[in-house]
Amino acid sequence: MALLTIEGLTTGYGEMEVLRDVSLQVEQGSIVSIIGPNGAGKSTAMKAAFGLLTPWKGSIRLEGREIGGLSSDKIVRSGMCYVPQTDNVFPSLTVEENLEMGAFVLSGPIDARKERVFELFPRLRERRRQRAGKMSGGERQMVAMGRALMLDPTLLLLDEPSAGLAPLLVDMIFEKIRDVNAAGVSVLMVEQNAKKSLELADHAYVLVNGENRIDGSGAALLADPEVGRLFLGG
């Protein structure tokens, strides 16, 4: 059974339909990437996967359990954590407090979890008492990912983790995503940086106008002439 299964999902905001009959799967241990042009509904698909939008049609199942429309605290408890694209840190809280908030639903001690995040992002250990609002874009992205990892999720959702970062930092963040995945966390991510995310992804989906267009392994899509024409400038 796949970890996350979205089947025939149609949803949107208010009256406006954004996704039509979208299906995708994330297998245990894999990195799955959603690419597509602006306005294709990538971020919406991400929000829907996290239960922020109620499905009009279709289903979203995490380990076989329907989660469409569940409250976020229930969803993070069931092992799926989400990093939004923008405004994804609490600026007036310190790095450490941001991480603590990631574990809000837990009641026990969380030092071991903090320690694990610090091992993954040594930079955050150095800056643990710094207010997150005073950090650079790349560091903030680390804080945001670190916070989402505090619950030791089985699936991490990343909405455009490289948005607005300098090329050097983009490489660093992709490296970190690989590390996170190597530690056993499955990843579903949306990226505008199609080439890099296809290189990283085990499987990828191309969304166009809110519908599934192509899907396949990352390598297959990299070689696909249509994908090349659409995104890779080839």
Added chain:
Amino acid sequence: MNGAAATQLRPGERVKRLLGSRQAFVALLGLVLVALWLVAVYQGIPGQRVLSLMVRGVMLGGILALGAIGLSLIFGVLRIPNFAHGDMMTTGAYLALLVMSLLPLGAPLGPFSFGYEFLIALLVAMPLVGLLGYGLDRLVFRRLRGKRSPPVIMAMAALGSAFLVRSLVYVFWGADFVFYYTGRPRPAFELFAGIRVRPDQLFILGLALAMIVLVYLLLERTKMGKAMRATADNPELARVTGIDTESVIRWTWLIGGALAGAGGVMYGLDAQLRPEMGWWLLLPLFAAVILGTIGNAYGALVGALLIGIVWQVSTAFLNPAYGPGVAFMVLILVLLFRPQGIFGKPGGG
């Protein structure tokens, strides 16, 4: 690039931008204080009296801070301008009066004008006002939240709640002013350098400071306090992080309400109880909150102290009834030169 843009600005714009920096703005506020002082001296008011008024201003600022901290927290977490906050303070003052009427009258404690029954009344009134705030949320604001009502509706609902709460005070206690203790002498004594204060006022200041320290510890050291700051930072992110925002909201009302209740009791002890006492504090409260950057609890404290001092010192030569007007002047200065408040970032809240 910035320099080039600056030279193209009109002189007025340039002055405004200059005064908008944090240091310049704080200096401007300092200048206002000095100006008030000079006016007082010019009118032949002895320096000792102005000093006494400053000390009283710090005390009044402490009372205002008890209201302003809650007001700022509620705005930060819920994005509601809680116009009922002043009337919640009034309710606290009257609830304490009610509790005192049920207890036997004790002898005054030491130099103070009040007995132990007042302290018990204070401790009972605080959580009751917290519950009043939470009750308002359940009755009014939670429903509106569920419907995703726009901010204007929230503000109108808050204004309506203010009228509701005040009307209840009128119904239960009448329109006349009352004192916690009638006929007890409340002598002032000399603190030092000719500064005269009443012991009650020192008590008020001490209690306000103690509560502010407690709020600080709550916000910095407890999980719920950190979650309150996180929710004030970014409610949407707080929700997707898994923070139980409804319980954050509950605690925000309970704590904000309890502080407002304490502020009301202190205010009543310093002067007298009137049904509209809190309503008239609303303007200084908002001035303090905006001055210290909306949503920032520590900013609210600084703003409240400043407003309290300016208000009191102005009474050296102005009728005290103009106090809220003086606060309004400060508010206008803030909105003109630094609308994001002392602790805000440029270009936003």
